[in-house]
Amino acid sequence: MDNQQQPLRLGLIGFGCVGQGFYDIIRQQPELGLTVARIAVKSPDKPRSLPAEHFTYHADELLNDLTLDVLVEVIDDAAEAFRLVSAALRQGRRVATANKAMLARHLPELVQLEQQHGGTLLYEAAVCGSIPVVRTLDAYFSHEPLRAVRGIFNGSSNYVLTRMSEEGSDYATALAEAQALGFAETDPTLDMGAFDPRSKAVILAAHAYGIFLNPDEVLNLGIEAVGAADIAHAAARGQKVKVVASVQRLPNGRVAALVTPQLLGPESPLFAVEHEFNGVVVEGEYAGPQFLAGRGAGGHPTGSAVLADVLALRRGLRYGYAKRTTAPAVQPAEELELDIYLRHADVGALREVLTWLELPATALRTDVHGVYATGAVPLLRLAQWRDELRANGVFVARRGEVRAGEAVAESRLAAGAVA
Ligand SMILES: NC(=O)c1ccc[n+]([C@@H]2O[C@H](COP(=O)([O-])OP(=O)(O)OC[C@H]3O[C@@H](n4cnc5c(N)ncnc54)[C@H](OP(=O)(O)O)[C@@H]3O)[C@@H](O)[C@H]2O)c1
Structure with a gap:
């Protein structure tokens, strides 16, 4: 049996929106040979969609269980996620994570642990849900000089802006809807204050330009104060308000990154990206502009990206970080x-x-x-x-x-x- 068919025993840490979405997808595809052997969650008192014997409340048990071939980390606690993922990498394990807040803060250390101990960390689900942008930048564009990577990286704020512009909803109602639909982070400030898309910009900068930015040095402005007047002001000019993350190479060769609302016209492909969808424009020096769009959040779309990582781990895929540079990642x-x-x-x-x-x-x-x-x-x-x-x-x-x-x-x- 080649390693592409090798049955895998998975340890799933987190059984919320993404964990359940992932579980659901692999349950419907038994031919993949993936078994969720153990699931760790936090709270013993929560009602679950599976019998209690499926769960442990101590994620460390999964770390200690070396019969698990791959660990999938999808919890909503960045500090605990870092502890678990870094411990797993120290054991040389294969790990998939969706935790962008953790990655944006700790990527250099995690890459170092991967290299020191021979484990593998993949994280397609951490950026733009179902859109395969990390692997596209890392592998396909590994040697293409990029002018810019920009996009709508946050499904919740895009959903809120869409509801406000199309339906005339007020901000609070639109945000409550995004939360009820499972698009929003547990803490809405992360989405609406543009902290979440900032983390994603930091992750993409590592693959697009080989630099590890400190998220605190990337300007983020959110939409907490957006009002009907702003939406109408844009509409009167044929524009929309979108939260756009940009990582771009400057004429002096340095890289600028920021995430802010932007008034966009229909000349941008991002103009048509609505609701919880995300979109990414990659501008290659030689390839020219390319546009990827898809569902940026939600259990099944994000679970689908986690599954793609698990299957890639089975095939032995690692990120190459081909553009990694030791040049200081200064925000000029x-x-x-x-x-x-x-x-x-x-x-x-x-x-x-x-x-x-x-x-x-x-x-x-x-x-x-x-x-x-x-x-x-x-x-x-x-x-x-x-x-x-x-x-x-x-x-x-x-x-x-x-x-x-x-x-x-x-x-x-x-x-x-x-x-
Ligand atoms: N939701 C999305 O659309 C989306 C998209 C892309 C990436 N992500 C990322 O995916 C991750 C999970 O998001 P989510 O929306 O699925 O969160 P969620 O619905 O809030 O679920 C979080 C899960 O993690 C569990 N958990 C928390 N702390 C734990 C610990 N110390 N040990 C074990 N389990 C623990 C929780 O346990 P209980 O069930 O006991 O509370 C819950 O099952 C986050 O990093 C998020 O940023 C989410």
Whole structure:
């Protein structure tokens, strides 16, 4: 029997949305030769869809059971996931995980453990649910210089924005729906504050550019303050509000990464990505632009990506990280600027925000919905004020891609700064 048919005994850690979706998929395909031999969950008191004897409440029992060929980690606790996955890699085990928050924080250590102890870690399900983007970047584009990877990486916030623009739902109702449908993370701040797509951008940067970014150094602005006025403002211009993650190579060869709402027109393929769907545009130097779209969240789509990893582990696949570089992964934010749109229902508060961002009073504009502002702002300044913008309910969206700002460069020169 070649290793592609080798029956596998799986240890499943986590039996929530993704764990149950994965279990369901493999139960329907007995010909795959996969058996979920043990399942670990957290709470002994929860009603389950399987009899109690299937479960243990101590995930370490799965680590200690060396008859398990593959461990599948799909829990909602990033710190515990790191403890379990790193312990499994120290044992040289084969592991599939969907935990992007854990990966974004610990990828360099996990890759090192993999190499030291001969285990394997795959994590297609951690980025864009069912879309095979990690493997596409890692294997297919391993030697293609990439101009940019950008996309809608969060199904919950995209669902909320779609419901607000198509159905006219208010933010709170749309968010409650996303949670009820199982798209949202346990903590909605991760989705709506764009922390979750930031983790995914960090993971993709490792495969697209070979750099391990610190998530805290990647600007993320979310949609917690988005309102009907913003959706209508975009619609009046033939645009939509989308939360777009961008990882792009700059003319100086360095890489910029950020996740913010963006006002997008139909010229972008991301414009048509709705509800819980995700979309990724990969711009290759030679291949040109390519677009992948699919379900970005939910038990079955994410479970399908976990299954693809388990089968890939059986075939002996590992990520190559072919572009891995030792160059420092510095975010050169001070050289960069963004064209932004910002709105707050209180004009006085909006005026104060202009002073934070060093925008002139002439940045203020009016439309039928009230007062808003537009202007070019250094990325660094947005990053410095990110928490205040969130805390004060200011909605900020960019109106284009990051660029090396002439105004910024000129003001630095005028101030005598060394370029
Ligand atoms: N939901 C999605 O669409 C989606 C998409 C892509 C990636 N992900 C990622 O997949 C992972 C799981 O997400 P989910 O939506 O399936 O979460 P979930 O529905 O909240 O389920 C989490 C599961 O983990 C179990 N668990 C938590 N701590 C544990 C521990 N210490 N030991 C053993 N089991 C533990 C929970 O046990 P109890 O049942 O006892 O509470 C529950 O079964 C997360 O990392 C998430 O970011 C989710």
